[in-house]
Amino acid sequence: xxxxxxxxxxxxxxxxxxxxxxxxxxxxxxxxxxxxxxxxxxxxxxxxxxxxxxxxxxxxxxxxxxxxxxxxxxxxxxxxxxxxxxxxxxxxxxxxxxxxxxxxxxxxxxxxxxxxxxxxxxxxxxxxxxxxxxxxxxxxxxxxxxxxxxxxxxxxxxxxxxxxxxxxxxxxxxxxxxxxxxxxxxxxxxxxxxxxxxxxxxxxxxxxxxxxxxxxxxxxxxxxxxxxxxxxxxxxxxxxxxxxxxxxxxxxxxxxxxxxxxxxxxxxxxxxxxxxxxxxxxxxxxxxxxxxxxxxxxxxxxxxxxxxxxxxxxxxxxxxxxxxxxxxxxxxxxxxxxxxxxxxxxxxxxxxxxxxxxxxxxxx
Numbered sequence: 001x002x003x004x005x006x007x008x009x010x011x012x013x014x015x016x017x018x019x020x021x022x023x024x025x026x027x028x029x030x031x032x033x034x035x036x037x038x039x040x041x042x043x044x045x046x047x048x049x050x051x052x053x054x055x056x057x058x059x060x061x062x063x064x065x066x067x068x069x070x071x072x073x074x075x076x077x078x079x080x081x082x083x084x085x086x087x088x089x090x091x092x093x094x095x096x097x098x099x100x101x102x103x104x105x106x107x108x109x110x111x112x113x114x115x116x117x118x119x120x121x122x123x124x125x126x127x128x129x130x131x132x133x134x135x136x137x138x139x140x141x142x143x144x145x146x147x148x149x150x151x152x153x154x155x156x157x158x159x160x161x162x163x164x165x166x167x168x169x170x171x172x173x174x175x176x177x178x179x180x181x182x183x184x185x186x187x188x189x190x191x192x193x194x195x196x197x198x199x200x201x202x203x204x205x206x207x208x209x210x211x212x213x214x215x216x217x218x219x220x221x222x223x224x225x226x227x228x229x230x231x232x233x234x235x236x237x238x239x240x241x242x243x244x245x246x247x248x249x250x251x252x253x254x255x256x257x258x259x260x261x262x263x264x265x266x267x268x269x270x271x272x273x274x275x276x277x278x279x280x281x282x283x284x285x286x287x288x289x290x291x292x293x294x295x296x297x298x299x300x301x302x303x304x305x306x307x308x309x310x311x312x313x314x315x316x317x318x319x320x321x322x323x324x325x326x327x328x329x330x331x332x333x334x335x336x337x338x339x340x341x342x343x344x345x346x347x348x349x350x351x352x353x354x355x356x357x358x359x360x361x362x363x364x
Contacts (some may be wrong), residue, residue: 011050011354013141015299019046020137022306023347026313027129030324031122034336035344036129042347043136049351051139058176063135067128074124079112089114089331119328145293174205240277246270264314298353305349312343 020043027039044060051057090111097108247270253263316339317324323337 010052010142010145010293010357011140011302011350012293012295012299013143013146015295015302016141016350017137017146018303019306019347019350020133020140022303022308022310023136023344024130024133025310026344026347027126027133029313029317030340031126032324032326032334032337032340033122033125034334035324035340036125038336038341038344039347040129040132042344043132045348046351046354047136047139050354050357052142052357054142057139060132060135060139063131063138066135067131070131071121071124071128074120074127075117078116078120080108091117115328115331118331122326122328174209236277236280238277239273239280243270243272243274243277247274298355301353302350305346305353309343309347312346313340316340316343 023039023043027036030036047060051060090113093111096110246266250263250267250270253266313324316337320337320340323335324340326332326334
């Protein structure tokens with residue numbers, strides 16, 4: 001007799017966030033448009049292969065549109081305000097408005113070069129890809145399961161976290177519901193007119209649903225704590241605060257080209273301090289968990305693939321400095337470095353290693 005197929009289950013939401021943050025870290029290390037587009041393609045393929053039928057799982061397209069909006073705004077600002085990047089290929093010249101002496105260094109109008117436009121495009125594309133990576137995590141990780149996996153030290157902030165993490169999924173759900181209702185009623189308005197008629201009710205409904213969920217969790221005892229010694233509370237707060245500050249400083253250093261040498265040790269120490277503080281803080285919680293999400297070998301593969309992509313891009317930075325950040329001057333077509341591209345392709349592993357999520361009942 002053939003063996004039955006393995007049971008379908010949801011991957012731990014923390015694994016999806018670690019994978020997405022790894023891709024985002026890799027994208028922050030380069031302005032090469034070929035690598036950035038490859039990162040977006042990897043994230044999009046994994047989302048298409050492993051997202052569920054839940055309404056909040058369709059939020060990836062919203063983040064892609066937001067990235068395109070950021071890209072357009074950045075190009076408009078460059079065209080109007082200019083750029084310090086010198087260029088010899090002048091596309092057009094806008095009327096320049098003289099500014100007072102205290103606004104030295106800022107210009108309105110003037111010549112717009114092809115080199116400056118490319119520099120602005122590369123920089124804006126990186127930000128758009130970061131938004132795409134965050135959108136992939138939102139589309140793949142169940143927000144309710146993510147809240148269930150919060151460390152015990154964060155239970156006191158659970159109400160605020162619930163409102164923050166469930167607002168965007170609730171907003172996407174309400175948009176789909178209202179669009180279907182408007183089509184059934186024969187209303188086909190689009191664009192600014194439709195946004196004005198349904199925008200405020202959408203925001204109101206999504207916020208009310210998030211606050212109602214937070215109030216229900218608070219009523220059921222979410223965040224209830226027990227008494228522990230004052231010294232333990234102070235130690236927990238000091239470790240958590242110093243660890244999070246160290247992680248922020250290390251993240252700032254990793255975004256720069258010269259901060260890798262000192263940022264990695266600071267990141268390790270900050271992570272160790274934060275984890276220790278969260279473990280100590282978890283001793284205050286008296287809340288039990290019903291059917292906690294397992295962290296098995298599939299979670300290790302998914303999260304490890306994202307971490308591997310980030311680590312390889314950081315380590316390959318010095319050897320491929322010019323390929324990862326192609327200069328806009330002189331004007332030249334960007335090339336695709338093979339080793340960094342292979343590192344980004346490791347992010348495809350969740351499309352095959354992650355379990356196929358169970359389909360929602362009643363969905364097609």
